[in-house]
Amino acid sequence: MTNNHTIVIGNVLRADIRGFVVASRIPEPEVPTFGTFVRAPIQQEQTDLIGIVHNIRLQDDPFLRTLAATIAPDDPQYAEVIQDQRENRALPVEISVAAIGYRIAGRGSFIYGFPPQPPMVLYSIAVCSDQEVEAITASPEFMRTLLDAPDLPTDELIPAALERAAALRPASEVEHFLVDSGRYLARYLGRDPVRLDRILRRLESLYTAARAT
Amino acid sequence: MLHIEQLHHAIVEMRRQAGARQQLRASLLKLAMEWLSELPEDSQLRTRLLPLADDDPNGIGLLPAEDTPWAMQIPCPRVDRSQVVTIGIDGSQIYPDRHAPLLYYLLHIGALLFRYTQQAPETYTHAWLRYRDEELYDAQGYLIDSETLNIERSIKEMEVAAALAERERAHSVAPIIVLIDGPLLWPYMERSAEGGHLKSYLSALSRLQEVGAIPVGYVDRPGGHLLLRLLWVSHQITQGAAGEPAGQFPLRGLTDLTLMEQVLTPGSRTVWFTRPSATNRLHALAGQEIWLCYGKFGSPAGASVARVEVPAWAARDREAMDILQSVLQHQAQVLGGYPYVLARAHEEALVTSRDKGILEQTIQRELLRDGLYTEPSAKAQQKSLLSHR
Numbered sequence: 001m002t003n004n005h006t007i008v009i010g011n012v013l014r015a016d017i018r019g020f021v022v023a024s025r026i027p028e029p030e031v032p033t034f035g036t037f038v039r040a041p042i043q044q045e046q047t048d049l050i051g052i053v054h055n056i057r058l059q060d061d062p063f064l065r066t067l068a069a070t071i072a073p074d075d076p077q078y079a080e081v082i083q084d085q086r087e088n089r090a091l092p093v094e095i096s097v098a099a100i101g102y103r104i105a106g107r108g109s110f111i112y113g114f115p116p117q118p119p120m121v122l123y124s125i126a127v128c129s130d131q132e133v134e135a136i137t138a139s140p141e142f143m144r145t146l147l148d149a150p151d152l153p154t155d156e157l158i159p160a161a162l163e164r165a166a167a168l169r170p171a172s173e174v175e176h177f178l179v180d181s182g183r184y185l186a187r188y189l190g191r192d193p194v195r196l197d198r199i200l201r202r203l204e205s206l207y208t209a210a211r212a213t
Numbered sequence: 214m215l216h217i218e219q220l221h222h223a224i225v226e227m228r229r230q231a232g233a234r235q236q237l238r239a240s241l242l243k244l245a246m247e248w249l250s251e252l253p254e255d256s257q258l259r260t261r262l263l264p265l266a267d268d269d270p271n272g273i274g275l276l277p278a279e280d281t282p283w284a285m286q287i288p289c290p291r292v293d294r295s296q297v298v299t300i301g302i303d304g305s306q307i308y309p310d311r312h313a314p315l316l317y318y319l320l321h322i323g324a325l326l327f328r329y330t331q332q333a334p335e336t337y338t339h340a341w342l343r344y345r346d347e348e349l350y351d352a353q354g355y356l357i358d359s360e361t362l363n364i365e366r367s368i369k370e371m372e373v374a375a376a377l378a379e380r381e382r383a384h385s386v387a388p389i390i391v392l393i394d395g396p397l398l399w400p401y402m403e404r405s406a407e408g409g410h411l412k413s414y415l416s417a418l419s420r421l422q423e424v425g426a427i428p429v430g431y432v433d434r435p436g437g438h439l440l441l442r443l444l445w446v447s448h449q450i451t452q453g454a455a456g457e458p459a460g461q462f463p464l465r466g467l468t469d470l471t472l473m474e475q476v477l478t479p480g481s482r483t484v485w486f487t488r489p490s491a492t493n494r495l496h497a498l499a500g501q502e503i504w505l506c507y508g509k510f511g512s513p514a515g516a517s518v519a520r521v522e523v524p525a526w527a528a529r530d531r532e533a534m535d536i537l538q539s540v541l542q543h544q545a546q547v548l549g550g551y552p553y554v555l556a557r558a559h560e561e562a563l564v565t566s567r568d569k570g571i572l573e574q575t576i577q578r579e580l581l582r583d584g585l586y587t588e589p590s591a592k593a594q595q596k597s598l599l600s601h602r
Contacts, residue, residue: 063560
C-alpha cells in the first residue's frame with residue numbers, strides 16, 4: 001500500500017461517530033489491508049476523521065464466478081483474462097473503518113476519541129502517510145476507542161496496528177514503543193486478564209524481534 | 214400495485230399460445246431447413262438474386278456478397294493470435310430528465326484494449342457532460358429525444374474506436390480488430406441527413422481503414438429474418454417464379470437466430486452476405502459497404518449465435534477474417550458465448566444509478582457554492598418516496 005493513496009468511494013453504506021462502512025470498486029492491488037490507518041474528511045472538510053480498517057468484505061461478483069467456472073487460474077490460453085481480473089477489474093468491496101480520533105484542519109495534533117460528527121458525504125478516503133501513522137500512534141491513547149468497542153476484532157486489530165506503527169519507527173525506538181503500548185493495555189485490560197494475555201502474546205513476537213535487532 | 218390475480222386468465226392463455234407457437238415454429242424450421250438444402254451449391258445464387266434486389270431491395274433481405282460457392286459452415290481456422298490487438302468498445306448514457314433537479318445529459322464510452330501478449334489489457338473511459346441550451350434543445354426548442362442522444366453516442370463510440378486504433382498503430386504493426394456491441398451498418402436511416410451524423414460516422418470508419426484496423430459490429434442473438442427471406446426468395450425461384458416474391462412471407466414467427474442455432478456448430482460461420490438497402494448504398498458511396506455473416510461462438514457447453522458485420526474492404530481480406538473468426542471464438546469461450554472484451558467494455562462504460570446519484574449530488578453541491586439551489590420536481594420526489602415499497 002503506497003502512501004498518499006486515495007480510495008474513491010462508491011457509496012457510504014453506514015456512518016456514525018464510531019466509524020463508517022463504505023462500498024467501492026477497487027482493483028485488487030489497491031484494496032486496503034486489515035489495520036490500515038485512513039483519513040476521511042468531515043464537517044465540510046474542516047476536520048479529518050482518523051480511523052483503522054477493521055474489515056474488508058468482498059461482495060458477490062457473478063462475473064467473477066462465471067470466469068472461475070471456465071478458466072483455470074494459470075491457464076496460459078487465458079493469461080490476458082487472468083491478468084485483467086487481477087490488475088484492472090475493480091472488485092466490489094465493503095470497507096469498514098473504526099474511528100480512533102480526529103484532527104482539526106490547520107492544527108498538527110490529534111484528538112483521540114470519537115469525532116464530533118460522522119462523515120455526511122464521502123467521495124474518497126485517503127490512506128494515512130507514514131508520518132501521519134507515526135504521529136497518530138505517538139500516544140497509546142489511539143487504542144482506547146478500539147478497546148471500548150465490543151463488536152470489533154480488537155484482539156487482532158490492535159496487534160496489526162501496533163505492528164504497522166512499530167515498523168515505521170527507528171530500530172532503537174521499537175522496544176520502548178511496544179513496552180509503552182503493553183503497559184497501556186495492562187492498565188486498560190486489568191480486569192480482563194485473558195484478553196490481555198491474548199493480545200500481549202501477539203505482541204511478543206514483535207517485541208522479541210525488536211530486542212534481537 | 215399490480216394485482217396478479219387479475220391476469221390469471223391471460224397467463225393461462227399465454228401458456229396455451231406458447232405451446233401452439235412452439236409447434237408452429239418447429240414446422241416452420243423444418244420448412245426453412247428444406248429450403249436451405251435446396252440452395253444451389255455453385256456460385257449462381259447471387260446472380261439469380263441480383264435482379265430482384267434492384268427491383269425490391271427490402272423484400273429480398275440479403276444477397277450473397279460474393280460469387281463464391283455457397284457454404285453455411287466455415288469452421289474456425291487455426292491461426293496465430295499472438296500480438297493481435299482486440300479493442301472492445303461500448304457506450305452508456307444518462308438521458309435528460311425534466312423532472313430531475315438539473316437538466317443535463319451524459320455520454321460515457323468504455324473500452325478494453327486486449328492485446329494477445331500475455332499482459333494485462335488496458336482500460337479506457339471517457340465521459341461527456343452536456344448542459345448548454347444548444348446541446349439540450351433541438352431547433353424547435355424541444356428537449357432532445359433519446360434517439361438523438363443515441364446517435365451522438367454511436368458516433369462517439371466510433372470516433373473513440375478510431376482514436377484508440379490510431380494510437381495503437383503508432384507503435385504496432387499487429388492486426389487490430391475493433392469490436393462494437395451492435396450493428397455496424399448505420400441504424401438511424403430516417404435521420405441520416407440530419408446534422409452530418411452519418412458523415413461523421415462514415416468518416417470514423419474511414420479513419421479505421423486508414424490505419425488498417427477492422428471495425429466489427431457484433432449483434433448477439435440477432436432477432437431479424439433477413440436470411441429466411443433470402444431462402445424464401447430462392448425457393449420461389451427454384452419453383453419457377455420470376456420477379457418479386459409472391460404472397461406473404463410464410464416464415465413469420467421464425468428468426469434467423471433459430472435457423473442458425475440449428476445449422477452452425479461452435480466456432481463456425483456462414484459466407485458473407487450484403488444488404489441491398491438504401492443505407493448500405495450510402496455506406497458504399499463512402500467506400501464502407503457493410504457485409505455480414507452469422508457465426509456461432511463459444512464452446513459446446515455454452516455458445517451463442519451472432520450477426521457479425523464488417524466493411525466489405527475488410528471482409529475481402531481472407532487472412533484478416535480468419536484472425537477475426539479465431540479471436541471471436543476465443544473471446545466467446547470465456548463467458549459462455551459472448552466475447553469477453555465486449556463484456557468488459559460494457560462494464561467500463563456502465564453508468565449505474567448510484568453513479569448518477571453521486572454525479573447529481575456533486576453538481577448540486579457545486580451550484581450551491583454560488584447560492585443556486587435545485588431540487589427534483591414534485592412528481593419525481595413522490596416517485597422516489599414510493600419506490601422504496
